[in-house]
Amino acid sequence: MNGAKLFFIVDPENGAHMLPDDDTGLVCPECTRLLNCNYINPKFKVPKKCPDISHTYDGFQVVSQKFREIIETEGYQGVEFISIPACPFFLMRVTNVLEFSRPSELKFEDLCHSCGRYASVWGLLHVKVIVPFSGVCEGLYRSDIEMGYRQSIAPILIVPEATKLTLKKNKLTGVEAMPAPV
Numbered sequence: 001m002n003g004a005k006l007f008f009i010v011d012p013e014n015g016a017h018m019l020p021d022d023d024t025g026l027v028c029p030e031c032t033r034l035l036n037c038n039y040i041n042p043k044f045k046v047p048k049k050c051p052d053i054s055h056t057y058d059g060f061q062v063v064s065q066k067f068r069e070i071i072e073t074e075g076y077q078g079v080e081f082i083s084i085p086a087c088p089f090f091l092m093r094v095t096n097v098l099e100f101s102r103p104s105e106l107k108f109e110d111l112c113h114s115c116g117r118y119a120s121v122w123g124l125l126h127v128k129v130i131v132p133f134s135g136v137c138e139g140l141y142r143s144d145i146e147m148g149y150r151q152s153i154a155p156i157l158i159v160p161e162a163t164k165l166t167l168k169k170n171k172l173t174g175v176e177a178m179p180a181p182v
């Protein structure tokens with residue numbers, strides 16, 4: 001299916017932190033960006049009334065059991081769910097990548113001399129998603145560029161219109177969709 005119509009899924013912050021108070025060794029000492037993307041805090045719990053998809057203050061995207069079940073029922077490939085020991089939610093990792101064009105409005109700022117990454121990447125409203133020649137099948141995708149500020153820097157979740165409708169039809173909460181320029 002041709003995926004010319006794409007949407008960014010802008011999920012809400014859930015008010016929790018994944019990282020412990022002492023985050024030594026887990027984040028870059030200079031820019032505070034995450035060093036170990038596989039880290040899971042064994043004591044982490046989502047707040048009550050957490051949406052089906054949301055992210056922590058420190059940029060970890062978490063989804064509910066219901067969200068996971070719908071993705072698996074639909075047979076979307078390239079999505080991993082990692083159990084969180086202390087609560088019935090999952091870290092979601094999407095391995096399907098779509099590239100952003102790199103217009104001059106996209107800002108990479110504060111290059112960190114310790115970890116070699118930028119502490120601030122912004123300009124989402126100006127980027128375009130490069131649609132591959134073969135189109136975009138139903139499913140979940142992530143942007144190649146991670147955006148945000150320091151610890152909250154994360155890839156942007158991108159879906160074609162049919163997938164957005166599936167998420168909406170199943171009444172998953174936290175699914176705020178915004179048209180993605182292509």
Ligand SMILES: [Zn+2]
Pocket residue numbers: 028029030031032033112113114115116117
């Ligand atoms: Zn750094």
